[in-house]
Amino acid sequence: MRIALFGYGKMGKMIEEIAQKRGHEIVAKVDVGAEDIDYASMDVAIDFSTPDSAFENITGCFEHGVPVICGTTGWLDQYNEAVDLCNANKSAFIYASNFSLGVNIFFELNAHLAKMMSKLNKYKVSMEEIHHTQKLDAPSGTAITLAEGIINNTAYTSWQLEASGEKIIPITSKREGMVPGTHSICYESSVDSIEIKHTAHNREGFALGAVIAAEWIQGKTGVFSMKDVLNLS
Ligand SMILES: NC(=O)c1ccc[n+]([C@@H]2O[C@H](COP(=O)([O-])OP(=O)(O)OC[C@H]3O[C@@H](n4cnc5c(N)ncnc54)[C@H](O)[C@@H]3O)[C@@H](O)[C@H]2O)c1
Numbered sequence: 001m002r003i004a005l006f007g008y009g010k011m012g013k014m015i016e017e018i019a020q021k022r023g024h025e026i027v028a029k030v031d032v033g034a035e036d037i038d039y040a041s042m043d044v045a046i047d048f049s050t051p052d053s054a055f056e057n058i059t060g061c062f063e064h065g066v067p068v069i070c071g072t073t074g075w076l077d078q079y080n081e082a083v084d085l086c087n088a089n090k091s092a093f094i095y096a097s098n099f100s101l102g103v104n105i106f107f108e109l110n111a112h113l114a115k116m117m118s119k120l121n122k123y124k125v126s127m128e129e130i131h132h133t134q135k136l137d138a139p140s141g142t143a144i145t146l147a148e149g150i151i152n153n154t155a156y157t158s159w160q161l162e163a164s165g166e167k168i169i170p171i172t173s174k175r176e177g178m179v180p181g182t183h184s185i186c187y188e189s190s191v192d193s194i195e196i197k198h199t200a201h202n203r204e205g206f207a208l209g210a211v212i213a214a215e216w217i218q219g220k221t222g223v224f225s226m227k228d229v230l231n232l233s
């Protein structure tokens with residue numbers, strides 16, 4: 001498969017390594033200030049760039065019929081517009097706030113736990129995410145997906161950073177050293193606590209999931225999720 005990397009930072013470099021090990025070719029590395037992008041050379045684009053640049057990168061690919069795997073977080077106010085442009089151009093698209101297989105299992109566990117906890121009104125939920133100090137967005141995209149998993153299965157209606165309120169999920173975002181990504185969810189009552197936690201030890205899991213998604217999307221048209229890729233429904 002001929003892969004173009006949009007964003008050649010920490011994740012772009014890790015994806016290059018994993019993709020080459022799986023027998024794929026990197027045909028373009030599109031980073032800040034790139035000109036004359038050769039879309040015809042690409043079977044798929046993988047975007048791990050910045051919140052400010054992801055939308056333009058993605059929609060440029062759709063306009064040239066290139067399928068896109070996007071892991072960039074912090075641009076989702078434009079997600080619906082990207083979906084419309086994907087469909088209008090009969091292209092293909094997967095966005096995931098987290099491509100790691102472990103986190104996608106954790107998303108399912110979170111939804112299942114939330115469903116059970118929705119019957120127990122003595123417990124209050126809270127979430128904490130910890131990432132490296134270079135991270136541009138807060139809360140993390142993964143934390144937002146986890147919060148949506150709770151909202152869809154309980155009486156909670158929204159999330160907020162450092163908030164308190166009856167139906168609001170409080171999220172604490174910490175930025176420390178080189179931490180690749182840690183997410184924990186806690187349900188607390190006066191008598192006990194239940195906590196679930198995912199800890200990424202490095203970036204390999206994110207990169208592998210993105211390459212697997214790129215392999216899966218070949219020949220498809222439409223908008224998909226990691227649930228489709230991993231057959232988790
Ligand atoms: N979904 C996931 O599984 C997952 C995992 C890790 C990181 N991320 C997200 O991926 C993104 C990138 O993470 P990172 O750790 O590689 O960051 P990074 O800062 O190391 O790399 C980002 C790269 O994007 C480049 N860039 C800036 N403007 C650009 C443009 N117009 N076009 C193309 N590239 C441009 C930067 O120069 C940089 O090289 C972040 O949004 C992060 O939150 C998602």
Ligand SMILES: O=C(O)C1=N[C@H](C(=O)O)CCC1
Binds near residue numbers: 073143
């Ligand atoms: O390093 C990052 O930045 C990460 N971003 C994603 C997020 O915002 O959830 C996934 C974890 C790593």
